[in-house]
Amino acid sequence: MTESPAPPEDRARWRNWAGNQRAVADVVRPGSADEVAAVLTAATAAGRRVRPIGSGHSFTGIGSPEDVQLVCDGMVGVRSVTDDGLVTVGSGTTLHRLNAELLRRGWSMTNLGDIDRQTIAGALATGTHGTGARFGGLATQVRGLELVTPDGEVLACSADRSPDVFRAARVGLGALGVVTEVTLQAEPAFALRAVEGPGTLTAALGDFTDLMTSTDHVEFYWFPHTDATLLKCNTRVPLEEGLHPLPRWRAVWDDEILANAAFAGVVAAGRRVPALVPPLARMSAKALGARTWTDHSHRVFVSRRRVRFLEMEYAVPCADAAAVLAELRRVHEASDWRSAFPVEVRVAAADDIPLSTASGRATAYIAAHVPAGNEPGPWFDALEQIAGEVGGRPHWGKLHGLDAGQLRDRYPRYDEFVAVRDRLDPGGVLSNAYLDRVLGPVGAHRPR
Template identity: 75%
Template sequence: MTGSGSWRNWAGNQRATGVDVVHPSGADEIAAALRRAAATGRRVRPVGSGHSFTAIARPDDVQLVLDRHAGLVDVDDAGLVTVQAGMPLHRLNVELAARGWALTNLGDIDRQTVSGALSTGTHGTGARFGGLATQIRALELVLADGSRLRCSADEHPDVFAAARVGLGALGVIDTVTLQAEPAFALRAEERPARLGELLDGFEEFMSSTDHVEFYWFPHTDRCLTKRNTRLPPGAELEPLPRWRAVWEDEVLSNAVFAGVVAAGRRVPALIPPLAAVSARALGARTWTDASHRVFVSRRRVRFVEMEYAVPRDAAPAVLAELHRVATAGEFRAAFPVEVRVAAADDIAPSTASGRDTAYIAAHVPARTDPGSWFAALESVAGSVGGRPHWGKLHGLDVDALRSRYPRFDEFTALRARLDPAGVLGNAHLDRVLGPVAG
């Protein structure tokens, strides 16, 4: 199915008009769309659910929307699950749970498609756990010339080493095979804390259980910590009572917070006192539930985001400097700063490639100029070799990114080999990867 139309991402900060929009069903239709574009000198971008804040999915000419290529292909007895690229994570989680399986780790949003989340390096948190791409065991790609390539650790391992976080620049994902594990429960513990104590004992706290993160409320020293502990098979579930989940996760975390954001946009001077109110509103709680229901949170207030991956031991200094910036009043930030960790991996364009990593994410309301707040994070993170999330806002170009990634040229050389005409490109990839040099 093909038509002409417009597109905007979830946050509304990326838009395109007058482009050809193709909804392929199956690998043959994906291949045909790529061959047509190549024959006419047009460029193609695949897109999932539009949850990236950068222009990585914004098409110059043709956009492949994978909503008709979104089925579950297979789940075998060893937990290898194969899905088509457009399958949303929230649907995959339900399909796996019904069969007694679960993904090892997840981010806190599940609206992305599998291919979109993997291609941009989406991650959760956990000092011993890698990002979602580390769960990949095989990929089927449709290359720019319409040919197909299967890659894994044993088949075309050079492609597999990069395509797990491929930015949609090496080929269009047809199917992906992930390693799931037997379904498990998490005991979730949320507690208030002070920023100073978390920075003083950062490594100990972030590795104190399986999946740890915290939210720091700028203009205060207050934080909300989240510690999720994996439980043995058969553990009894004790989810939050329905009334409490609705009150805290829908009313306080979304409806009331939306009011706080709106008030801060009208009167910026209110943001610091409102931040203190927000920090105090969310208190201690403990519950146990299926892993995918604990990992994921509802995000109904729209925002734009910048996230930097920094060496884990550098995170306390980065956060301390951001606290100084916020205290000095250089920018008023209504959203909390999210702090997570991940283990090093061996994926060339991964933000955790070759080093244990901490992730520091700043947010501002959608349709808001992030101004000096994002600039401060980018500057401070850059001073320690920080790498920006591929799907979140940043100001770096190919020269700056090459200096942050030891294997950057390995990725761009592979791109030139697989797509020498630059069919799978756009203006954004020209900026962050450079034009294809085939």
């Protein structure tokens, strides 16, 4: 490794996207793996902690710095694309930039979540996923990682090189090293035919499996205080069949005026007069009408989210999803809670990644939201308790109350991950309060 001086530090205030996580730390912006190594070895020698950060879209404290914040925006862009779609990209590249650059080269990501502001490293570290019963989360598309460990080693890992590190680091929580480069398996660019329209929670729960496997990528939003849902069914189609995007006026009306501006008004009104939330929820459920359109895949997968919120999302076994949702509805109807945001429901295939929320089981995701600045209170508590009864696993970047002891019981390969963490970061340089809570301090675990 060529020695490089650590980039200069600037003391700065930091806050995440939702504003619920704040910190003051020294900030460094390395532009290469060697510069990252210099930052980490200096911190190790000084007994300081370093946290890498992407776009700060997590709601938990996973990215919150205590001493040094390592910002990855100097390591961006597509480095190479092979003829068979292996794409190597800088870890600080945002998903929306990656999608645009892939499309220009004739490629697409296999699956995406509905937000594309995250960096690729941040999205992988927290287990970001989309929806689709046959498709895994973003981490299942990873074929290689360049990882800088706290001792300054630049480690290239894949299924064939340092495979134990590769297995764990695909959803690594930023706890194993600083990811500086990612190699992903892309596929030839494709389109999605989107069919969206109203449904009911009663119908969704009555035939959950058939509904969620009816097309390639299915999700729905349930509006509490009602039985109404907004159902989204996306089918993969070749680009050769042609694109039929929404007319500009319809996209602006639906996605900017109704889904963002009008919804912001609903949230604001509900904050001022909580009694208005139920009728406003019924109005919101009826506002978005049916529509069908076909566009490049990433333009269908991704939605604009201009209204800021806090989120809790639990991954439960697919077989238990309908019962969890039914109980969540029952508890909500028996309470006096006011929930302006819809509950989002998605699915994903099982994978083999130790700390993936879909590790070893086909998974349904159930997400609840409250406006940013609000206390989640009993609404989130209810979801956590109900999901916990079926072994629910919280999204690493979304709010939850679990600790290492509870999480260890929900992940059969939890100890495998922690053993890799303890070996690569024996001094806890990459840890913070959140990681100490969910993984335990370095060396705290013993074999089962």
